[in-house]
Amino acid sequence: MVTGAFAERGADLELVGIQKRFPGFTAIEHLDLKIPAGSFFALLGPSGCGKTTTLRLVAGLEEPTSGRILIGGQDVTNQKPFQRPVNTVFQSYALFPHMTVLENVAFGLRRRKIGDPVEKAHEALRLVELDHLAARKPQQLSGGQQQRVALARALVNRPALLLLDEPLGALDLKLRRQMQLELKTIQEEVGLTFLHVTHDQEEAMTMADTIAVMNKGRIEQMGAPEQLYELPKTAFVANFLGQSNLFTGTVVGATSEAIAVDVAGQKVVVPKSRSHRQSGDVTIGVRPEKLSLHREAPADDPRRNKMGPARVIDVSFSGVSTQYLVAHPVVGTLVVFAQNMAFGPVAHVGEEVWVSWDIEHGFGLEDDPADAPKFEADTSTRTLAAQKHAALLTELEEA
Amino acid sequence: MAFAAFSTTAGAPEDIQRRRSPVALLLLLPGILYLVLFFLTPLVSLVLTSLQTPAEFGDIGQFNYAFKWENYVQVVSDYWPHILRSFGFALAATVLALVFSYPLAYFIGVKARRWPLMQSLMLVLVIAPFFISFLLRTLAWKQIFSDESFIVTSLKAISLLAPDAHLTGTPGAVIFGLTYNFIPFMTLPLYTTLERLDVRYLEAGSDLYANPFQVFRKVTIPLSMPGIVAGTLLTFIPAAGDYVNASRDFLGGADSQMIGNVIEANFLVLLNYPAAAALSIILMSVILVIVTIYIKRAGTEELL
Numbered sequence: 001m002v003t004g005a006f007a008e009r010g011a012d013l014e015l016v017g018i019q020k021r022f023p024g025f026t027a028i029e030h031l032d033l034k035i036p037a038g039s040f041f042a043l044l045g046p047s048g049c050g051k052t053t054t055l056r057l058v059a060g061l062e063e064p065t066s067g068r069i070l071i072g073g074q075d076v077t078n079q080k081p082f083q084r085p086v087n088t089v090f091q092s093y094a095l096f097p098h099m100t101v102l103e104n105v106a107f108g109l110r111r112r113k114i115g116d117p118v119e120k121a122h123e124a125l126r127l128v129e130l131d132h133l134a135a136r137k138p139q140q141l142s143g144g145q146q147q148r149v150a151l152a153r154a155l156v157n158r159p160a161l162l163l164l165d166e167p168l169g170a171l172d173l174k175l176r177r178q179m180q181l182e183l184k185t186i187q188e189e190v191g192l193t194f195l196h197v198t199h200d201q202e203e204a205m206t207m208a209d210t211i212a213v214m215n216k217g218r219i220e221q222m223g224a225p226e227q228l229y230e231l232p233k234t235a236f237v238a239n240f241l242g243q244s245n246l247f248t249g250t251v252v253g254a255t256s257e258a259i260a261v262d263v264a265g266q267k268v269v270v271p272k273s274r275s276h277r278q279s280g281d282v283t284i285g286v287r288p289e290k291l292s293l294h295r296e297a298p299a300d301d302p303r304r305n306k307m308g309p310a311r312v313i314d315v316s317f318s319g320v321s322t323q324y325l326v327a328h329p330v331v332g333t334l335v336v337f338a339q340n341m342a343f344g345p346v347a348h349v350g351e352e353v354w355v356s357w358d359i360e361h362g363f364g365l366e367d368d369p370a371d372a373p374k375f376e377a378d379t380s381t382r383t384l385a386a387q388k389h390a391a392l393l394t395e396l397e398e399a
Numbered sequence: 400m401a402f403a404a405f406s407t408t409a410g411a412p413e414d415i416q417r418r419r420s421p422v423a424l425l426l427l428l429p430g431i432l433y434l435v436l437f438f439l440t441p442l443v444s445l446v447l448t449s450l451q452t453p454a455e456f457g458d459i460g461q462f463n464y465a466f467k468w469e470n471y472v473q474v475v476s477d478y479w480p481h482i483l484r485s486f487g488f489a490l491a492a493t494v495l496a497l498v499f500s501y502p503l504a505y506f507i508g509v510k511a512r513r514w515p516l517m518q519s520l521m522l523v524l525v526i527a528p529f530f531i532s533f534l535l536r537t538l539a540w541k542q543i544f545s546d547e548s549f550i551v552t553s554l555k556a557i558s559l560l561a562p563d564a565h566l567t568g569t570p571g572a573v574i575f576g577l578t579y580n581f582i583p584f585m586t587l588p589l590y591t592t593l594e595r596l597d598v599r600y601l602e603a604g605s606d607l608y609a610n611p612f613q614v615f616r617k618v619t620i621p622l623s624m625p626g627i628v629a630g631t632l633l634t635f636i637p638a639a640g641d642y643v644n645a646s647r648d649f650l651g652g653a654d655s656q657m658i659g660n661v662i663e664a665n666f667l668v669l670l671n672y673p674a675a676a677a678l679s680i681i682l683m684s685v686i687l688v689i690v691t692i693y694i695k696r697a698g699t700e701e702l703l
Binding site for chain 1: 597599600602603604605606607608609610613617618621622624
């Protein structure tokens, strides 16, 4: 079925109860995943989370310890890689060094005995704007060009499912942006299903329709990029996908719409619809760009949460915005992103400030706060030294 | 004045050359000397010997310098079956050694990567035969293949071998001996190439619809070409000139003599030095031509 003809369109991919153990460790704990046909799906996670293993399982380069893999409704678990209607753009590109660029691209077509492989390979190279280099050897190309050849070599086969293993990792920022857009355009044009593995959260968010965030061999949360960003379910997602300010506290009151959480003596309100847990100890959070910085204590406002006073400990200016690190005596360090509406930073290191945010912007996590320390135990040498210094000072004053 | 004279001589061209690379020249000197002494001199002497003519009224083995190119015509017409046989045997032994060594080298270099200790152990086993002189090992094979040996009697018992047949002294035994003796020279270069083979290329091949056989033919073989070329040259060149395996004292017989044996006989027994020298030069030139064509072909195949 693989020989002779192209896939009509993208196929859906279904992973059922996949588990993968290697001698000594488990790469994938338990994975159920369904990717609809024609979508651009991103698997996002830190290195070692099992995302590349997942990709290799789908390509057939690894065998699952248990579970089934279905492509377009057909069980391919026992099929060899060359029998699967799947192509991969490898992280290392893996372009054959003994063949020209053109022969690399035509390789898959020739194996499947598809008519006119040379013309089709030229066509694919034109798509990635490299047809003029068709006679070169891969090692004569730059990293970005090799990446595009790898993409053409996979795309030319019109696989039902295209797997991308961090293919943009080696490119510089500008070329990466350009390739992201090109990939997205190609995916929409040809209507194939793309499964993209990456550790770059920005790349995943700009390109994918759906993102699954993986951690320690499990999927933590899956959904549209905006949904994942605005309403993260776990502390891992909240911190891996962008940055978050997280607080732990006990629910002290509830109305029909919102819950009130006692965070270090301060009442913080979170809408019920945006909180996964409604009672007991909870972890709540807010994104740094949702915070406003005040140089004087803001007036009480029932629609805004506030926290302070705190002290600015670091200001870093990055053009569009400024990032402030604000140390709060009880809840620890908060991150604030402020758009640069005025020239330069509005607060300076050492200044006393307050922060506030719209209660609609808060979110409550599903994690049980008892599982995680209330605040990250800060064991950096700098903190330890600061503590020692403070202890010495009090000792001196007492003497 | 003396200073001016000195400086003009210092500016002479030969001095400039010496100043350009005195150290490099000095370092090259031992190598050049070595080549002149041990390669160029014998070669010139060999060419001169090959053109000698028998001394008039002289003893056997007495020759005078001449330009008797007819020597070459004479040896080719006398010994062309031996020349052909030599290259045939060498080719057969090279192909057999490649067929045996490739899977072995692939296993050690690719499959055994996960167990470095086993990898080293297997490499030692490949080299182990070198610890015993190859003359002794070839003699041992002569024993194993002798008419009274277990192998020959068993083969005769099951009628795979005719009752009056022998194993020693046959072309098969000579080819076997050549193959056996040169397998390490084939395995080691193959191993060094295959050990560096990036299995990600193989994965990419199978991802691009190539079945295991196609991956082997289209990816593994071309990528291991350097090892194949090195191994076949290291086997073919010495095998073509070998005179031990085909010798009557070892595995050879009357109808399995190679050019090496003929050269040996002409030099040491018949004392016909010009014939031996002419044969040596023919052997050398033919090998040179074959090797040049082979390397050219292998190089272009790699480009395809």
